Amino acid sequence: MYQENFDEEFIGDIDAVVENYVNVGEIYEGEMVGEEELIMQAHSGAQSIPEQVRKFLGHLYRNMTNGNVNDLIYNYENQFVRLSDKYYAKTSWPEPQYVAALVGDDGLFLTLYRELYYRHIYSRLHPSLETRFRSFENYCDLFNYILNSDGPIDLELPSQWLWDIVDEFIYQFQSFCTHRSRVAKRAPEEIALLKENPQVWNTYSVLNVLYSLIQKSNINQQLLVSRQGGDVIEAAGPFGVRPLYKMLGYFSIIGLVRVHCMLGDYTLALQTLENIELGNNRALFTRVTACHVTVYYYVGFAYLMMGRYADAIQTFAHILTFVSRTKQYQQRSLHFDAVNKKADQMYALLAVAISLSPVRVDENIHTHLREAYGDQQHKIQRGGEEAIDVLSELFLFSCPKFIMPNPPNYDDLEAASNIVEPQSYQLKTFLREARLQLVVPTLRSFLKLYTTMGLDRLSTFLDMDPAELRNQLIVYKQRCRQIKCTSGSDLLMGEPVATTDLDFALQEDMIFIAESRVGRRYADWFIRNTNKIQDLIGNLETRQKTFIANASKPKEEEQPVVAAA
Structure with a gap:
């Protein structure tokens, strides 16, 4: 759909992304303020930032400048989240122009800070159209700087942060597509602004960025050489050997899978992963749990929509087993809630796939499905319109947020309001296949x-x-x-x-x-339940000892009182 002639048309500098872009500052700029007054406002705003936040920003800036990746991991995954909950749970982080006074107006740092700033707004608040425009402009600045520099830029960021940049970029693209398609809810001023700037969060622009990051890093060549044998460093080139470019390129492949699924092109989504082995436990996507879960979710969903239920079941069962076994280690993870939400969606999709194509799955997975979706599975297996209603409900709960690749016709708002939602179209496509199954x-x-x-x-x-x-x-x-x-x-x-x-x-x-009956693995069942009973007995013995110890304490304390009397 997009890939056939992409190398000829899309690859290269991405200046075209913002070539005709109307600077949002010109749109929303009020009266001009004198340079001295702006400086005074910046310093005044910097002083209003809480001391703990200012120290955090200083540490973040120094660690980024010095390339201290391990310290950046702590800054990003722990301190930023904790400070967001403490000071900015219901408000935005300090304005970037105020932070500029604390970091010597460092352009690269401020671009990355703005990415965090806008991401926080999307996460905790309701972004305005101005915020959506400015965030797109900031992403363009960031990717232009990374891709169009004469040589590799001197920057190292944790893999988790790099994944979040790509993931958030695609999320904001999806959010904007949904926002602009609901023309009935848009004010006339917003519609006029959207009409004047069709290239903002344009599908072409987003695909251009992702393909350019892949091309710049030579990540497909690296993966191919790594699997077939050869000099990976030579295949990587001067940019691909740098962790920043390598990981951004790799995560862009996963991002493309997501975008193609949102567009409904499931064949191209799977084709994008031709150089990545899902079964490889040392693959790069396993370094970031959120990325690991994401790639399996979209691969499984693509299989489901293609009617390959056996592959969908195998894909979902594999990743859900992984999530279940590592759940206790992920409780303090940055994306713990998001991973659990995605796991709930995959359980629903797995229930659908198994209902349409019954097969045996892991005992733990089967137990969870029976407890959570036993009634729905029974209704699906009975067939009829009730089954269709249940399938529709589970599909809409667990499917990705689909998008329209092109903006609506703002000259005919009535017709634009009556366009079939992509969610409804994909549901209809799924049910057409499910009725036969x-x-x-x-x-x-x-x-x-x-x-x-x-x-x-x-x-x-x-x-x-x-x-x-x-x-x-x-x-x-x-x-x-x-x-x-x-x-x-x-x-x-x-x-x-x-x-x-x-x-x-x-x-x-x-x-x-x-x-053809498959014998049950009774040994596994007995081992698993024996361990559960041993844990239960151990907990009961511990509680009994604690109860006896607590019960004996008051008697020991009363003895001296009696003696004194």
């Missing part, structure tokens, strides 16, 4: 009870015409064979495999059924 759980629930069965008898059970039932059985046969990925790198390729443990043959009016 619903025959699988319904027929399977009857067929698994028999080894041979007459067609007339089954049609009586289902209250269905025998001719129609014959067609349904053919559909079932076809739906029980899916393309399943067989290699770790090429997510699109695969082989047709049977996705159910139940098969049948239809000879005239007789159905011959064969079920």
Whole structure:
């Protein structure tokens, strides 16, 4: 869709992103203020910043200037979050012009600070249209500086921060697309401003940035050489050897997967990951938990929309097992809540996929699904309109936020207001495929009870015409064979495999059924539950000892009193 001729048209300097951009300062600028008065305001504003925040900004600036990445990790992942909760829970951080007086007006630092400043507004407050414009302008300044410098810039940032820059860039793009599409809620002044600046948060601009970061870092060449063997440093080039460019390029690949899914191009989303092996536990995306979860979420969702339910189930089950096992270590993580929310969405998608294509999953995953979505799965398996309603509910809860790639027609607001929402269009696409798949759980629930069965008898059970039932059985046969990925790198390729443990043959009016049973792993079950009982007994013994110790203390204290009497 976008990739075929992108190298020729999109790659290169991204000055075009802001070439005709009307500076938002010119739009919202009030009366001109004298230079001396501006300096006085900046110093006055700097003095109004709490002392603890000023110290933090000073430490952040020094660590960034000196390249102290380990200290930056603490500044970014701990101090920034703690200070945000303490001082700026319901307000924005200090204005960048006030911070400039504290850091010697350092341009690069202020650009990165503005990125944090606007991100905080998006997270805690409601960004205005002016804020959305200014944030886009700041991202353009940042990426122009990184991409268009004569040589690699001297800057090192933690991987978590670099991922958050790319992730937030795409989130604000999605948020702006949703904001501009709701023309009925926009004031005339906002509509006029949106109409005058169609290139702000333009799809072309966002794709341009992501592809340019990938190209500048030579990250695809690095990944290919790393897998096939060769000199990775030579493949990386002068920019790609720097961690800043390498990680930004790598995270941009993951970002492209997200953008293509938001646009509804699932094939291109999976094709983007052709040089990344999901099953590799040492892959770069595993360094950042939020990135790790994100890539599996969008890959699994792409498989679901392509009707490859077996691959979707395998993808979701893998990452949910990882999240479950590492949950206790992630409680103080910067993105703990976001990861848990994404995990809840993936559980819903997994419930949908398993209901449409029943297979066995890990015991812990199965237990959680039964507790959280047991009723919904039962309704889906019964079929009918009730199943469609449940599928719609789960899909809308767990799907990505889709976008329209082009702005609405601001000259015809009535027509723009009546455009079908991308969310509704993708839901309709999903349900069209799901309706055909619903025959699988319904027929399977009857067929698994028999080894041979007459067609007339089954049609009586289902209250269905025998001719129609014959067609349904053919559909079932076809739906029980899916393309399943067989290699770790090429997510699109695969082989047709049977996705159910139940098969049948239809000879005239007789159905011959064969079920391949997989023996349960009783050893794993006993080991897991034995450990649970041992932990429970240990907790009870600890509580008993504590209770006895506390109960004996007052008696020991009363003895001296009695003796004294």
